[in-house]
Amino acid sequence: MIKIKNEKTDKKEVLKLENLTIKFGGLTAVDSFNAYINKNELIGLIGPNGAGKTTIFNMVTGIYKPSFGTVTFNDVNITAMAPHVITHLGIARTFQNIRLFSEMSVLENVMVAEHSWLQNYKAKKVLHAHNPSEFPKPRWKSWFWSAVLKTPDYLKVEKEMNFYANKLLSVVGLDKYADHKASALSYGPQRKLEIARALATKPSLLLLDEPAAGMNPQETQELADFITNVRKKFDITILLIEHDMKFVMKICERIYVLDYGKIIAHGVPEEIQKNKKVIEAYLGDESYV
C-alpha cells in the first residue's frame, strides 16, 4: 500500500537481514543469517530441504519472532512486528502449499487482500514515527461504520477495489475466471492467483515461496516469464525460494544458498553453479561415493 519513494540513490536497500537467528527448543533453525536486497532486484534463496528457507520468510513476514537479529525494511526496523502491519508496510508473500481462500470467488480472493487499504493505520503510525517529515501523522478513520452504512466514501473505495482487482486479474490472465470459485482453478492458475492476491496489497517487496513447485517444464518456463513481467510492470523487488535450479539460474540476479540454517554461498548464478560447497550440499560429499 504505502510506497516509499526515495530517488536520491538508485541502489537502495529494500530489505536488510542482520544476524537473523531463530531457535526452536535446542535446534537452531536459522543461524546468523545476513542478507541485503536492493531495490528492483530479483533474489533467489535456495538450499536443500529443511535448510530454513521458509523459516526466514516467516521471520521476515512476522509469523515467527526471531530469537536474535533484526529485519530492516526500507530503513524501518520491522523485527517481530505483527504480520498484518508488515503487510501494510509493503511486504507481501505467497505460500509453499497454496493457501487460497478456496470457498471464495477468484475476484473476492484478490479483494480480500485489498482490505488492507482500509486498515493500515498502525503501519502509517510506524512510518510516521520513523520519518515524521515524509509521512504525515495518520488520521484514524472508523471504516467499519462507513462500510455498514455504505457511505459514499466507502462506496468509492469499494469501487476502486473492484476496479483494481479486475485489473490485476487481467494482468495475470485470470479475468475470465473472476466469478469461479478459487478451488475450481487448476494448479498453475491457482499459483498465479496467489501472486495476484499478494500484489493486491500493493507491496514493494514480494516474497515467493516455491512458485514453481509441482509444475512441468513448460509451465515453469511460463512462470519465469510471468515473474519477470510482474517485476517490470509493478516495479517491485522479489525474493524467491525455489528448488528448480534451471528456473533460479535463469531469472535470479543474485542467489543466497542456505544449508542447515547457515549461508554457504552467495553470489551471481554463475558463481553459485561452480561453488564446491553448493554442489556438496545438493549432491553430497564426493568422499562417500
Added chain:
Amino acid sequence: MKRISFKTNFILTVIFVIGSGFMLLWASNSLGDYWARIITLMAIYGIMATSYTLVNGVTGIFSLGHAGFIAVGAYTAALLTLPIQQKAMSFFITPLIWPLNSIQMGFLPATIIAGCVAAFAAFLVGYPSLRVTGDYFAIATLAFAEIIRIVIQNSYSVTNGSLGLKGIPPYTTIWWAWGWLLVTLIVLGSFKFSSYGRALRAMSEDTVAARAMGIDVFKHQLMSFVVSGFFAGIGGALYAHWLTTIDPRPTSLGIMLTFFVLIMIVVGGLGSLSGAVLGAVFFAFSAQWLRIVESPMNFFGLTIPGIPGMSMLIFAVVFILIMLFWRRGIMGRDELSWQYIYNHFSKRVGDQD
C-alpha cells in the same frame, strides 16, 4: 449466467418486504393469538440465529456463549421496562439497587440499551477468549456464558436471583420482532457484503493466509463477536418481553438456548444469514407443531398415551437425518438472493432442454 442488476434486485426486495408485511398483517389478524405468538417467536429466533451465524459461520470461530449475551440483553431490557411498582413487588428478598429501582422507559430505548450492554459483555468475553482458537475457544465461551448465568442467579439486588423477573410488559408484537429482524438483516447483510465481510470469510478459511494479506485477525474476530453480541442482546430483549417472565435456569436462558440457536444455524447452513432465518422459522414452527405427538392420540384404533418429551426425540431424529443427507444445511454458505433463485430456476429450465 445473467447477472441481475442492482435496480431489479432492489425493487424485487422492496416488493418482497412489503409483501411479507402484508402477510404478517394477515397473520396477526386472522390466525389467532397462538400462531401470532409463534410467528413472533420465529422472528426473535431469527435475530438470535443471524447474529450467531455471523460468529460461527461467517467468521468461523466456534462460540458456545451466545445464550450469555441473550441473557444479558433480556435482563437489561426487562429491568428497564418493568413498572416501578412491579419491581418493588418482585424484589422482596433484597430490594433492587438505586438507579434501576426508579427508572422505567419505553421499549425501543430499552432494547437498544440492552443491545449495547450485551455488546459490551461480548467485548469483555471476547477479548480474553479470542486469544485461543478452535475447541478451546468454544469451551472458554461456554464457561463465560455459564459465569454470566451464575452471576445473574446470585446477584439478588440486581436480577432478583433465581426468583427471576415476573410481570414484564408484553411489548413484543409481530411488528417489533419482524421489524428488528429486518434491521438485523440489513445491518448484518451490509456488514457481510462489505470489505469487512470478505475479511471475515477469508479468516474463517485460513487465518495464516488472512494475516499475511494484511488482516488483523484478532481485531476482526473481536469486531464480529461484538456486533453479534449487540444483536444477541436485541434478541434477548425481545425474547424477555415475549416470555414476560425470565429466570436464570439453564433450560430457559442458559446452555439449552445456545444449542437451540446452534441447531437453527446448522440446519439453515452455517454462514448464511438467510439460511439462519429459514432455520429459525423451521425450528420455531416444528417445535410447536410437534407438540401434537406429546398429547394422547388414537392411531388406527391403538391408543397411545401422551409421552412428554416425545417431540424432542422426534426432533433429534429429524436433525440427524438432515445432517446425514443435507450436510451443509438448507442454504449451505449461499444467501437466498434473487440471483440465487434465478440461477436455480434457469438451471432447472436448462436441464429440461
